[in-house]
Amino acid sequence: MVLLLVSVSSVNAAGIDIGRAETKLVDGVYQLDADIYYTLSDEVLEALENGVLITMRVSVNVERVREYFWNETVEQQLQHYQLQYHALSGQYLVARLDSTEQQSYLSLTSALRAMGSIRNLSLIDKSAVKEGETYHVQLHSELDTNALPAPLRPMAWLSSEWQLRSDWVTCPLRS
Amino acid sequence: MSVTFLKRFTAGPLMAAVLSSLLLFSLYLMSGATEDSASFNRQYVLLLITNLVGLVMLLGMIAAKGWNLYRRYRQAEPGSRLTSRLLGMFVLIAVIPVSIVYYFSVDFLNRGIDSWFDVRIEKALDDALELSRSSLDARMRDLLRNTEILAVEIAADESEASAVLRLNELRERSGANEMTLFDGSNIVASSSRADEIVINPNRPDEAIFSDIRNGRQYAGVDTVPNKGLHIRVVVRVPVIRSDLGVRALQALYPLAERQGELASSVEEAFSNYNEMVYLRDPLKYSFTLTLSLALLLSILSAVWAAFYTARKLVAPISDLAEGTQAVAGGDYSKRLPLPANDELGFLVQSFNQMTRRIERARNDAQTSRHQVEEQQAYQACVLENLSSGVLTLDANHHLQTYNEAANQILGIDMASANGQELDVLASQHPRLAHFVDVINEHRGSEDPWREEIVLFGTGGRQILVCRGVPMTDALETSSDTLVVFEDVTTLVQAQRDAAWGEVARRLAHEIKNPLTPIQLSAERLRHKYLDSMDEGDAKVLDRSTHTIVQQVEAMKAMVNAFSEYARAPQFKLEPINLNNLIDEVLELYRDDSSYLTLTVSLDPVMPRVEADAGRLRQLLHNVIKNSIEAMEGETKTPEVKIRTLCMQESNCRFVELCIEDNGPGLPANIQTELFEPYVTNKPKGTGLGLAVVKKIVEEHGGMVIAENSEHGGGRIVIRLPVLHSDSMTVDEQAS
Numbered sequence: 001m002v003l004l005l006v007s008v009s010s011v012n013a014a015g016i017d018i019g020r021a022e023t024k025l026v027d028g029v030y031q032l033d034a035d036i037y038y039t040l041s042d043e044v045l046e047a048l049e050n051g052v053l054i055t056m057r058v059s060v061n062v063e064r065v066r067e068y069f070w071n072e073t074v075e076q077q078l079q080h081y082q083l084q085y086h087a088l089s090g091q092y093l094v095a096r097l098d099s100t101e102q103q104s105y106l107s108l109t110s111a112l113r114a115m116g117s118i119r120n121l122s123l124i125d126k127s128a129v130k131e132g133e134t135y136h137v138q139l140h141s142e143l144d145t146n147a148l149p150a151p152l153r154p155m156a157w158l159s160s161e162w163q164l165r166s167d168w169v170t171c172p173l174r175s
Numbered sequence: 176m177s178v179t180f181l182k183r184f185t186a187g188p189l190m191a192a193v194l195s196s197l198l199l200f201s202l203y204l205m206s207g208a209t210e211d212s213a214s215f216n217r218q219y220v221l222l223l224i225t226n227l228v229g230l231v232m233l234l235g236m237i238a239a240k241g242w243n244l245y246r247r248y249r250q251a252e253p254g255s256r257l258t259s260r261l262l263g264m265f266v267l268i269a270v271i272p273v274s275i276v277y278y279f280s281v282d283f284l285n286r287g288i289d290s291w292f293d294v295r296i297e298k299a300l301d302d303a304l305e306l307s308r309s310s311l312d313a314r315m316r317d318l319l320r321n322t323e324i325l326a327v328e329i330a331a332d333e334s335e336a337s338a339v340l341r342l343n344e345l346r347e348r349s350g351a352n353e354m355t356l357f358d359g360s361n362i363v364a365s366s367s368r369a370d371e372i373v374i375n376p377n378r379p380d381e382a383i384f385s386d387i388r389n390g391r392q393y394a395g396v397d398t399v400p401n402k403g404l405h406i407r408v409v410v411r412v413p414v415i416r417s418d419l420g421v422r423a424l425q426a427l428y429p430l431a432e433r434q435g436e437l438a439s440s441v442e443e444a445f446s447n448y449n450e451m452v453y454l455r456d457p458l459k460y461s462f463t464l465t466l467s468l469a470l471l472l473s474i475l476s477a478v479w480a481a482f483y484t485a486r487k488l489v490a491p492i493s494d495l496a497e498g499t500q501a502v503a504g505g506d507y508s509k510r511l512p513l514p515a516n517d518e519l520g521f522l523v524q525s526f527n528q529m530t531r532r533i534e535r536a537r538n539d540a541q542t543s544r545h546q547v548e549e550q551q552a553y554q555a556c557v558l559e560n561l562s563s564g565v566l567t568l569d570a571n572h573h574l575q576t577y578n579e580a581a582n583q584i585l586g587i588d589m590a591s592a593n594g595q596e597l598d599v600l601a602s603q604h605p606r607l608a609h610f611v612d613v614i615n616e617h618r619g620s621e622d623p624w625r626e627e628i629v630l631f632g633t634g635g636r637q638i639l640v641c642r643g644v645p646m647t648d649a650l651e652t653s654s655d656t657l658v659v660f661e662d663v664t665t666l667v668q669a670q671r672d673a674a675w676g677e678v679a680r681r682l683a684h685e686i687k688n689p690l691t692p693i694q695l696s697a698e699r700l701r702h703k704y705l706d707s708m709d710e711g712d713a714k715v716l717d718r719s720t721h722t723i724v725q726q727v728e729a730m731k732a733m734v735n736a737f738s739e740y741a742r743a744p745q746f747k748l749e750p751i752n753l754n755n756l757i758d759e760v761l762e763l764y765r766d767d768s769s770y771l772t773l774t775v776s777l778d779p780v781m782p783r784v785e786a787d788a789g790r791l792r793q794l795l796h797n798v799i800k801n802s803i804e805a806m807e808g809e810t811k812t813p814e815v816k817i818r819t820l821c822m823q824e825s826n827c828r829f830v831e832l833c834i835e836d837n838g839p840g841l842p843a844n845i846q847t848e849l850f851e852p853y854v855t856n857k858p859k860g861t862g863l864g865l866a867v868v869k870k871i872v873e874e875h876g877g878m879v880i881a882e883n884s885e886h887g888g889g890r891i892v893i894r895l896p897v898l899h900s901d902s903m904t905v906d907e908q909a910s
Contacts, residue, residue, distance in 0.1 A: 050453030051446040087449065088307060088404075088442040089396040102400040106382045149450065151458035154223070 014041030016056075016141050016166035023123065023137055023173050030123045030173060032060060036116035036141050036166065040108075043161035044143065047152065048085050048108075055097070055147035056081045056115065058140070062124050062173060065134040074135065075124045080144065081115045123173075135173035141166045190236075195476045198229040226468050233475040240482045253500065254493020258485045265481030270474055277470045284462050292452055300448050303441045308396075311430075311438065315394040315406050318428050321349055322408040323392065326424045329356065330413040342367045351426040352405060353377060356412070357384070358422055379409050379425055387411045387423045396438075399427060404435050404442075491519045498526055507534035566658040567646070572597045572618055575655070584639065584662045585610070606630055610639065614658055617643050628660075638664045672870070675852040676740065683738035690727050690734070697723040740852060740863050740870065750783040750898050751791070753819060753830055760795040761817070771803065772814040778821050782897045784830055786875050794871045797864045798891050802836035804857055805889060809839050821897070828897045829877070835890040840883040849881045868893075 021034040038056065040048065048054050062075035080097035086104065092111035095102040105111035129135060142165035145156040156162035201222045244262070247255040325345045332338040338356060346354040346367045355366040355376040366376040383393045386409075393409040405427045412422040430438065491514040501509040507530050511523045558565055564581030566589075568574060573596055577589045585607060592600045601611040610628055617624045623644045630637040641660040701720040705713050754777045761773055799815060806813040816835040821828070841849060848854045850869035855862035865881070868891070872879040877895040884890040 047453060051450040052453065086398060086442070087304060087445050088438060089398065091395070091397065093398060095400075100400050102398070103378075104380070104397050106380045106395075110380055110382055149454055151454045151461050154461040154464055155457045157223070 014039050014044070014161070014164060016143075016164050018139055018141065018166050018169040021137070021139050021169055021171040023171065025126060025174075026120070028126045030062075030126065030129070032118060032121040032123050032137060032139075034118040034121075034139060036118065038112045038116050038141075038164075040112070041161040041164065043159065044164065045108075047148075048083065051085060051087065052149060052152065053147070054083045055144040056083070057142055057144040058118070059138075060121065060123065061138040063136055063138060064130070065136060074128065077121075077123070079118075079121070080147075083111060083115060129173070136170050137173050139166075139169045139171070194229055194233060195472070195479075198226055198233075198472045198476075201225050201229070226472070230468070230471055230475060233472075233479060237475060237478050237482065240479075244482075252493075253496035254489045257492060258489045261485035261488060262481050265485060266478050269477030269481065273470060273473050273477070277466065280466055281463055284466070285459055288455055288459055288462075292455065297448065297452070300441075300445045304445045307438045307441045310434070311396055311406065314430075315396075315408070318406055318408050318426070319392060319394040319410065322410050322424065322426050325349060325426070326410045326412045329422075329424060330415050339367075346426070349426065350428065352399075352402070352429045353425075353427040355425045356422060357425065358420060360420070377425075377427060379407060383409050384423065388421055397427070402429070404430050404438055406430065490514065491523055495523060495526060498530070502530055502533070507537055563659050563661045566660075568597060568614070568656045568658065570654045572615065572656075574600070581660070584660065610641070610660075613641060614643065614656075618656075619654075621645055627663075636664065637662060638667050671851065675866070679737035679740050679852065683734045686730065687734045687738070690731050694724055694727040697727070736863050740867055746787045746790070746874065748785050748787055750785055751788050752781060752783050753786075753791075753832065753895070754778070754781045756788060756791055757795065757817060757819065757832075760792055760799070764799060770813065772812065774814060774816040776816070776818045778819045781819060781821055781830065782828070784875075784895045785898045786895065790871045790874070794868050794893075797868050798834050798893075801864050801868075801891075802834060802838065802889065806836050806838035810837055813837065822894075829894045830897055832893045832895070833890065834893075835884050835888055837886060837888040839889075840887050841881055841889045846881070850879065865891075 016039070017037045019035040019037055021032065023030050023032050025031075036058070040054075044054060058079040058081065060075075060077040060079070061073050063071040063073050065071055082093075082095045082097060084093045084095075085091075086093055089104065091104040091106055092108055093102055093104050094111050094115045103114060105114060123137065143162065145153060145162055148156050148162075244255060244258060248259055328345060329338055329341060332341050342354050342356060353366065353368045353376060355363055357363055363376055363378075368376070377399060379393070386393055390411065392411065393407070395407055397405055397407040399405045407425065407427055409423055409425045412424050414421065429435070491511070494511045494514075498509045498511050509530055510527050513523055513527075514520050558576075558578045559580075561578060561580055564584040565576070565578045566574060566581055567576045573594060574589065574592050575594070577593070582588055585604075587600075587604050587607070589600070592603065597611050597614060601608045607630065609630060613626050613628050617626075620643070623642065625640070625642045628639040628641050630639065639660045640663050641658060644657045644659075646655040646657050697720040701716060705716055705720075708716060757775070757777065761775065764771060764773060802815050803813065814837045816833075818833045818835075820831045820833070822831050823829075842856050845854050845856060850865050852866040853862035854866075855864075869879050872893055872895070875895055877893060879894075880892045882890050882892070
């Protein structure tokens with residue numbers, strides 16, 4: 001029973017996990033497919049339900065592995081995903097900040113799933129990749145507290161409820 | 176140097192001012208950030224951290240200063256108490272108003288924020304939203320019905336191509352904005368849009384598809400990017416051909432323009448208000464945080480400033496306290512640094528002036544004291560080396576000072592009587608009673624006095640000339656008496672001796688001259704008339720002339736003796752051995768030693784004395800004869816003891832000759848005048864024997880004492896100085 005409780009609570013524990021991340025080569029461009037599982041804390045959920053715009057920042061770095069030196073960052077991308085509750089329709093809207101793409105979802109679960117599902121994200125041209133060198137992709141996602149409304153920020157900075165971030169996940173760059 | 180500068184910088188007011196202004200500036204920035212100023216978004220954390228670090232630094236500095244003050248307070252350093260008190264006062268003055276302002280500010284802030292919200296507005300917005308929803312609901316139902324009819328029409332088309340054409344037609348007819356047909360795998364089969372070629376039709380949520388598969392239709396309000404609110408209707412297309420699977424028709428109907436605007440507006444207002452209500456607490460929280468930081472900053476700055484001000488204020492006071500302590504401890508060289516040109520500065524300046532003057536006065540006093548001491552030492556030296564005795568007495572006739580000569584002259588040690596009444600001296604030494612009486616007689620006398628005092632004691636008669644001078648100081652308050660006295664015994668004696676010598680010389684001269692004619696005349700009378708006279712007359716003449724001649728002879732002898740006494744000394748000084756001389760003289764008395772016993776004890780180590788041998792012989796004869804005469808008829812076994820001794824007293828070397836008899840001793844009545852001429856108790860004596868002895872002894876620089884021995888006889892002690900060269904020789908022999 002205790003074990004069950006622990007496992008339930010661990011499932012419900014707020015946080016961001018990166019489940020799967022892999023790259024593929026499509027038409028001479030490396031693309032990233034990844035699944036990010038967002039679990040919102042109660043504080044964040046409350047804010048969302050009250051109309052606060054939640055922004056998730058996904059950082060993707062392509063690095064050249066160097067044996068005796070720091071890795072060289074070849075490509076750096078920042079993706080911002082916005083999640084919003086639409087009171088009139090009772091739907092959740094997910095939008096990517098750097099595109100006009102916007103999708104509405106009936107439930108939060110499907111909205112979060114859609115937000116965490118990264119498909120065909122163009123990373124780098126094949127031509128930019130040197131032969132014989134090893135590259136890998138680093139992936140990280142976090143709740144962007146700076147994008148929150150100003151009054152909420154000090155609290156967000158100080159409260160652990162708002163500190164949602166994943167570990168850095170590394171996957172090899174391959175076709 | 177840089178370290179010192181750093182230390183001074185961090186300890187000084189500059190550091191605090193810099194820190195405080197920095198914190199104030201960052202607080203200003205932070206309050207800007209809370210007002211959604213985008214440019215400071217990223218710096219907010221940095222500012223917060225800076226503020227906190229600054230506060231911690233300030234706190235650290237204050238703690239260091241507080242600890243320092245506590246330590247000084249515990250050690251009771253001057254100024255620490257006053258500093259603490261001032262500090263407490265300043266802190267109180269700063270903290271209380273700031274706290275009050277803080278309390279009311281927070282209260283006002285909370286009330287202010289709360290006043291933005293109103294339950295009625297909230298209700299109105301809820302109602303508006305509800306109204307929007309219900310008004311949209313009716314339309315949604317209509318559209319759902321219409322779309323279901325359209326779906327039936329689509330189902331009738333057997334081929335895919337005709338379905339696409341039909342879609343366009345149906346869309347135009349129904350007034351939908353976009354119409355899409357999804358096949359059994361939820362893949363877009365065909366799509367039609369009013370304004371453009373459909374490439375990427377709007378897809379419904381996957382959940383809607385599962386609803387469709389379960390036989391439920393969907394109609395709902397939805398937002399379409401860039402196109403505002405739409406009504407999304409998804410219906411199942413009736414299944415006619417089993418190979419096509421479950422198909423779904425989606426239609427997006429635009430809202431009427433006015434309706435859309437209103438709905439959007441209501442939604443936006445509701446959303447914004449909701450967000451604001453939700454953000455109310457965070458807003459309060461962040462404002463309170465900023466305000467608290469500002470409060471802390473103000474209080475800490477005030478406390479720091481209080482430390483600085485208190486120290487600055489108290490510094491001259493504690494300097495003064497320290498200086499006063501130093502002055503109380505006798506250090507007048509202390510000078511204090513001058514603070515600012517204010518009242519305290521004036522005080523410090525006055526203090527410095529005061530210590531300078533005190534120091535000068537003390538130095539002067541020291542100098543004069545030194546001078547007085549030197550003068551006193553000088554006077555004491557003079558006093559000690561005076562041959563006259565000096566005493567000072569206070570008004571109550573208590574002995575105050577005396578010199579060594581006074582001790583010597585009086586033959587006592589006055590140390591025991593010092594500070595006591597003079598009468599104590601008389602009770603301790605009855606011999607001095609007369610001396611004390613004379614001084615007491617003149618007690619209170621305002622004029623100088625002079626008296627001659629004769630004291631009698633074991634040492635014989637002592638004549639003192641005593642002068643008293645009343646001493647009055649400038650204020651004429653005290654009436655001390657200065658008594659100066661001199662022992663003039665020797666002087667008087669010498670004067671008397673000289674007088675006697677003169678008398679003797681004149682007598683000899685005046686009497687001796689007529690004696691010879693008297694004797695000659697008597698003899699001539701006798702010669703001339705003795706034979707021619709009758710027997711009776713002849714007898715008378717014979718007897719008379721005989722008497723005259725005899726008496727003249729006697730007179731001559733007496734005059735000769737006087738003459739001898741008065742004769743000016745014609746010395747032939749030579750080194751002689753006293754022992755040998757004594758032996759020679761005693762030889763003469765050994766013949767008739769049948770009745771006289773001579774006991775001789777001579778010091779074998781006898782230095783020579785420089786003397787006239789003849790005179791010394793006379794001296795010995797006189798003394799021995801005197802003793803023999805004194806013993807005549809008084810004792811049956813007359814004995815004369817003769818003893819010589821080489822002695823040394825107080826660095827003076829001399830030969831002592833002691834002649835003692837066992838006769839009746841010296842008669843008390845003439846003891847003091849024994850050595851004066853014409854003093855004798857013998858019927859036949861001239862009284863010159865001992866006078867001559869004394870004269871000879873004095874001619875040789877010696878002294879003579881006559882006293883009674885312990886066995887009752889008389890004793891004459893003669894001391895003669897030793898020849899200087901011999902004294903050395905004897906010294907060497909002795910060593």
